[in-house]
Amino acid sequence: MPQAKTSRVTIQDVAALSGLSICTVSRALRQLPNVSEHARARVNDAAAQLGYKASSAASRLAGGSTGSVAIIAPTATAWFFARAVEAAEEVFADGGYDTVLISLRNRPTVQQKLFGDLAGLAQRVDGVLLLNIALGEAEMAALAASGLAVASVGMHDVPWDNVGIDNEGAARAATNHLLGLGHTDLAILAGSETGAPSLVTASERRRGFELALSDHGLTADPDLVVDAGSSIEGGRLAMVELMEKRRMPSAIFAGCDETAFGALMALREFGLSAPENVSIIGIDDHQMSWFLGLTTMAQPVADQGAFAASLLIDRLHRSGLPNPPPAGPPSSHLLETKLVERTSTIPR
């Protein structure tokens, strides 16, 4: 039986049922001050009884919140991002927010276009969660001017809440593991895909690699530093490049596990393997890493996405109030990483 299109429950209905005006209802529902306990209770009752939910379109148009947040990711398919996105989406959904997914698809033009119309975005969402986005100064300024609430994962020295890991430290630890095994001829497969915006984490990991080397009085052979992006295919191509146009090192630090997977694939294509022909270590502890025997620095991914999302929601709630209480300074949280030794690394 075709159900009659039940017309929407509006704030008017709640006002009528509670016997109060719509503006009192509006204030009560948004937890604003200057509403008596009595009124608040009546309103909440009426709203609950009617199953009222404010129209996000109306709220938005009238200057209120949009009830949506955007997640901006360099790509949505990589292991790290798919997980961080889902974890953040869960937190947003539980907080009553719709999450708009924006993948930059590893293309600078997409990023430029997006940041070129942040005002447009600001009209559609209350805040953005940035995952590992490398921002230029103009983009930082545009973000500040947009009025959007911001939080991020894996970024650095930013004027908003951030959660990540100590990339430099993790890279250093990974490199030290290799050095501790007696390897001194090290290659690094990391950095940015050709033409793609660089990931902030990539350069930090590169730096950690170099620092570990210099701690030991060593310096990176330029021939052994190759851009690899953060994808399996990127890792494969980088490893092929290393073997065909450069030279085989004694050990490899891959910027992430997927890069390491790609390197392992390339080795196999050349009839080689790890650790027999070269030791290799990654960062992530991807679900497949155990199976492939990949030594890696494990990092918590869902935790980073969820935590950053909750920080964003906190800010949003705070700024939703009238005289926004003094917002605390931006916080930065680094989650722990841990060396997981497996069979892809052996003493030299």
Place this chain on the structure above:
Amino acid sequence: MPQAKTSRVTIQDVAALSGLSICTVSRALRQLPNVSEHARARVNDAAAQLGYKASSAASRLAGGSTGSVAIIAPTATAWFFARAVEAAEEVFADGGYDTVLISLRNRPTVQQKLFGDLAGLAQRVDGVLLLNIALGEAEMAALAASGLAVASVGMHDVPWDNVGIDNEGAARAATNHLLGLGHTDLAILAGSETGAPSLVTASERRRGFELALSDHGLTADPDLVVDAGSSIEGGRLAMVELMEKRRMPSAIFAGCDETAFGALMALREFGLSAPENVSIIGIDDHQMSWFLGLTTMAQPVADQGAFAASLLIDRLHRSGLPNPPPAGPPSSHLLETKLVERTSTIPR
């Protein structure tokens, strides 16, 4: 230098610049009929010059489109879904739509809650792209009543556009490959994770498996049919279950490559491997499958997501018009799959 908050360009501005009324502007911009070519041109000029973009909130509130679509996925992290989501998001973004990501997180309660308030969703998005969602009759009815435009990936016998593969056929081909190799004692690892809504594809693949068997006068041993979900961990647990509580078959058809990966991991934990101890075939051709030597039925994933997304946009455009031209009947598109033989399957 802090830029003055440029106030929004509204339809009023376009009207003023073009010398026409806002309603003519509104009609012209939405490609509605009853606008002279002359007016249309002036409006387009003015809008372009001002960089005007309609407020989605206002449009939505006034009864127009929301400019957003939702992608509903059982989970966002699985290989298939992460790829389908990104491909669809790209099509939506290029079409000017925001994409709201909704992951059911493999939880029936999340799905129930979502379908319990489809009216609310309909207020925030113009249409939904369903990825492999198993729908009950009530949910189908709710969807129809919601007025949302719908398209899907991997569904069956639905009253809207769908694109997928012939799951039954692919499963049959995979099973036939095993049978052709002389295996007759077959297990299937597929179906739904305990407590999770079943994926529509899973049951179809199960059916294909059974059909192939009966084609050869065989019938599935109930002991060798085990639920596995579509995750690596699900596959691993299913394989452990098979080995510990049931018995080892001669060959295994895994519902998807990730399930097969999990099974391979379980084998390794038991000191076994494929194809030495058991042959195994999957469906997908995941990026890692080549590396693991997994024989599989390859399917195009991004194509499915992108194609379904474009079909949804087509419907949306059509229904945006006044006297919606007779919408064509729902179309169904099956993309090709292909057997990719590798080393995980050998003759019995």
Place this chain on the structure above:
DNA sequence: CTGAAAGCGCTTACAG
């Protein structure tokens, strides 16, 4: 083909 008016459902000052 074009425009004036009303209204979508909220929020924001502004009075009381």
Place this chain on the structure above:
DNA sequence: CTGAAAGCGCTTACAG
């Protein structure tokens, strides 16, 4: 603490 009024920027009938 509470309410009447105006307005957010569009779209939808309805006249012309």
